[in-house]
Amino acid sequence: MVQKDSYITEGSPYGIYKLRVEGLNLYYGTKQALKDISIKIAPNTVTAFIGPSGCGKSTFLRCFNRMNDLIENVTITGSVMVDDIDIYKNMIDVYQYRKKIGMVFQKPNPFPKSIFENVAFGLRINGESSKSVLQGIVESALRQAALWEEVKDNLNKSALTLSGGQQQRLCIARAIAVKPSVLLMDEPASSLDPISTAKIEELIYQLKDQFTIVIVTHNMQQAARVSDKTAFFYLGELIEFDKTDKIFTNPSKEATQNYITGRFG
Amino acid sequence: MNRKHLISPKSQDKLFKIFAALCTGLVLLTLLVLLIDIGIKGIQRINWSFFTNLPSRHPEESGIYTALAGMVGLLFFTVIIALPIGILSGIYLQEYGKRNKLAKFIEINISNLAGVPSVIYGILGLQLFVRTAGFGNSILSGALTLALLIMPVIIVSTREAIKAVPDSLREASFGLGATKWQTVRRVVLPASFGGILTGIILSTSRAIGETAPLIVVGALAYVPFVPEGPMDQYTSLPIQIFNWTSRPQQGFVVNAAAGIIVLLLFTFILNGTAIYLRNRWYKKTAI
Amino acid sequence: MNRIRIRSEKVIEWIMILCSLVSVLTTIGIILVLSVDAFKFFKEVPFVDFLTDTQWTPLFEDKHFGIMPLLSGTLLTTTIAILLAVPVGITIAVFLNEYASKKFTSVVKPLLEVLAAVPTVVYGFFALQFVTPLLQKVIPGLAGFNALSPGIVMGIMIIPYITSLSEDALRAVPKSLREAAYGLGANRFQTAFKVIVPAANSGIVVSVILAISRALGETMIVAIAAGQQPRLTFNPLESVETITTYIVQVSMGDVPQDSLEYRTIFAAGITLFAFTFLLNNISFWMRKKYQHRYE
Known part of the structure; x- marks a missing residue:
């Protein structure tokens, strides 16, 4: 299904794909939530996962950082390769591994700590305690998240005093402060107003240079605006995965066509 | 790193x-x-005579007959007094006075009362019921004191149980033209019955084990007769245990332990019933 | 018909208000009863003596009315109980909430409830007849009545209390914070102690405050196992008397009503009440303030 790919960045040390999933099945107890999913995602691209709610797109996103481990009774078969390493089969340290994969959640979830401590959290749990190192990284992460100018004078204020849109950008800063190579975003703008949403989308576009971004969204316009490629999920299956332009103008599958034209979902 | x-x-x-x-x-x-x-x-x-004997100076002849009788009488009056008042104030606070200042003030009060040491209730009962009202060292004094003590538990659990009743039921009842009290009596209370009952049982279990306030309001350690009315003097099982525990003779230590076995049986049966009811009730309402 | 209905509705509402007022009257009653006789007590015993005298011997020939020995006994047993119960209670709460499987939790929690349901007179017996003899084997100089044994047993009694309240606080922390921490690569320990516990700290502090208040007012364990000798000491191996024990001791004796000796229990009682009242109000205020933090 994936043809010649023009999005591949030169010089990636790990093959040509950053993320590669083969034959992935996921069960909650006996109920199968994801069915035989295979997908390949190139580095430094933005991939959007779309589909009606309950189609498994969020569940699938959480396979990439093994977040589903936190739920009891989940079984997963098949392989998820990140940088050509199978994250479910090899004896990897899941906590160390998660540091390489940043995640931004549906609702902004800053810790009830100061703005500074939120961004510094990932570094602190790695044992980094040098004030100057922390300050440097916090500043650059906040700059990358386009939040620095708004908060630079109030770094010690509680993160809970920020607006929803600012909180979400803070969460992005917190995620990228640990320098992951992949950024997973689970409907990052769904609880935000249009202006904040626009800011987040612009940010995603800029962050593409440094990260491989996978974003789950229920907003098709958003998918069309920010992503290079789009995957359409339906009832736990990956129906179609192609360049975003193609998915939205000329999809190959009828189900995709029906969804993007609003016939269900 | x-x-x-x-x-x-x-x-x-x-x-x-x-x-x-x-x-x-x-x-x-x-x-x-x-x-x-x-x-x-x-x-x-633990044998039959332990349950049927009166207290005695000789440990092996001493029994818990009067203590058990006193305990049952005490609990009966405690529940009779505390139940209606506790449930009605629970209903008022949850259904009627949700927003007004009086209800808020009462709420702070109840939360405070729940934290007052039980021995302080004893002092209150001593001055109020034993002395001022002149009830003396009677079952009534003890029951009134214990009733005040367990009231916060009944109020809080009644509120919790009522809170769990979905608003849709109330709306349905109001929609049919029922008044507030009719809604409470015919819809809310039946739907929260399990929860309220659980609270009552738990508070009874609490009342069973209370010792300190009863000592202060003058439950006697040595009562060689079974109380026949609320104005009689009495002893209760925990008091009897306390009394035996503080005696030096080994025989009384044995008696104390035997009394504790009986007391624990009562407590665990009550608590077990409450937990069972709670789980059953939650299952029923968790739809 | 309708008017009767409306009137009976009003009558019922008033009955309910009266019932609710019983709890207000109870509070007023407690404060009034304690202060009236405490006031009479302080007319005869100067307040300064009450606070500074280092002896408490109202029942002896040579009468002294210094509350400090009773207070030190109360604080000593409470401190021992809290030192044991707070770390263990919170540890178990974190363990049940973050580490243990659902199955394990569903077995342990009812057992902790059993522990909480055991009457205090039973714990007193256990302290005197089991824990003290056991401790005497380890600590040779330990007196038969001492502060250590009832302190420890009181701590065990309070553990389920702290665990249950702290667990509620931990559970109230939104799942999203936990996910954020895991997403950043924090392990269970780091998630628990760097995110969840700090986020739940007000609830945990409330549980500790309530536990202290509970330990201060606990009566039977100390009355049975700590002894009845008011002594200004912080040595846990010695026998001490707490405020609560003193109240029980006087109640069991034959002290004439309206005597100074009788009023001592009100002076002691109001001291205890002041402490617990303060702690309860702090905890109530904290709970109100932080209750809606995550809603």
């Missing part, structure tokens, strides 16, 4: 897990040791 930790995060995690499991285990072990220790010390004394 990991070297910056004094102990690596991985071993921190492991060490804490071991420590925490140990803590949990030790606490549960204490419970087990307590039960076994009391069982070993007291079981030899």
Whole structure:
């Protein structure tokens, strides 16, 4: 299904794909939530996962950082390769591994700590305690998240005093402060107003240079605006995965066509 | 980077897990040791005469007949007094006065009362019921004191139970033209019955074990007769246990342990029933 | 018909208000009863003496009315109980909430409830007849009545209390914070102690405050196992008397009503009440303030 790919960045040390999933099945107890999913995602691209709610797109996103481990009774078969390493089969340290994969959640979830401590959290749990190192990284992460100018004078204020849109950008800063190579975003703008949403989308576009971004969204316009490629999920299956332009103008599958034209979902 | 930790995060995690499991285990072990220790010390004394004998100076002839009778009488009057008042104020606070200042003030009061040491209730009962009202060292004084003591428990659990009744039921009842009280009596109370009953049983279990306030309001340790009315003097099982515990002779220690076995049986049966009811009731309402 | 209905509705509402007022009257009653006789007490015993005298011997020939020995006994047993119960109670709460499987938790929690349901007179017996003899084997100089044994047993009694309240606080922390921490690569320990516990700290502090208040007011364990000798000491191996024990001791004796000796229990009682009242109000205020933090 994936043809010649023009999005591949030169010089990636790990093959040509950053993320590669083969034959992935996921069960909650006996109920199968994801069915035989295979997908390949190139580095430094933005991939959007779309589909009606309950189609498994969020569940699938959480396979990439093994977040589903936190739920009891989940079984997963098949392989998820990140940088050509199978994250479910090899004896990897899941906590160390998660540091390489940043995640931004549906609702902004800053810790009830100061703005500074939120961004510094990932570094602190790695044992980094040098004030100057922390300050440097916090500043650059906040700059990358386009939040620095708004908060630079109030770094010690509680993160809970920020607006929803600012909180979400803070969460992005917190995620990228640990320098992951992949950024997973689970409907990052769904609880935000249009202006904040626009800011987040612009940010995603800029962050593409440094990260491989996978974003789950229920907003098709958003998918069309920010992503290079789009995957359409339906009832736990990956129906179609192609360049975003193609998915939205000329999809190959009828189900995709029906969804993007609003016939269900 | 990991070297910056004094102990690596991985071993921190492991060490804490071991420590925490140990803590949990030790606490549960204490419970087990307590039960076994009391069982070993007291079981030899558990026989029919222990239940039917009056207290005596000779430990092996001493029984808990009057203490049990006193306890049952005491609990009966306590519940009779505390129940209507507790449930009605629970209903008022949850259904009627949700927003007004009076209800808020009462709420602060109840939360405060729940934290007042039980021995202080004893002093209140001593001055109010024993002396001022002139009820003396009677079952009535003890029951009134215990009723005030368990009232906050009944109020809080009534409120919790009522809170769990979905608003849609109330709306349905109001929609049919029912008044507020009709809605409460015919819809809300039946729907929250299980929860309220659980609260009542738990508060009774609390009242069974209370010792200190009863000592203060003058439950006597030596009562050689069975109380026949609310104005009679009385003793209660925990008082009897306390009395035996503080005697030097080994025979009374055995008696105390045997009394504890009986007291614990009562407590556990009540609590078990409450937990059972709670689970059943939750299952029913968790739709 | 309708008017009767409306009137009976009003009558019922008033009955309910009266019932609710019983709890207000109880509070007023407690404060009034304690202060009236405490006031009479302080007319005869100077307040300064009450606070500074280092002896408490109202029942002896040579009468002294210094509350300090009773207070030190109360604080000593409470401190021992809290030192044991707070770390263990919170540890178990974190363990049940973050580490243990659902199955394990569903077994342990009812058992902890059993522990909480055991009457205090039973714990007193256990302290005197089991824990003290056990400790005497380890600590040779330990007196038969001492502060250590009832302190420890009181701590065990309070553990389920702290665990249950702290666990509620931990559970109230939104799942999203836990996910954020895991997403950043934090392990269970780091998630628990760097995110969840700090986020739940007000609830945990409330549980500790309530536990202290509970330990201060606990009566039977100390009355049975700590002894009845008011002594200004912080040595846990010695026998001490707490405020609560003193109240029980006087109640059991034959002290004439309206005597100074009788009023001592009100002076002691109001001291205890002041402490617990303060702690309860702090905890109530904290709970109100932080209750809606995550809603």
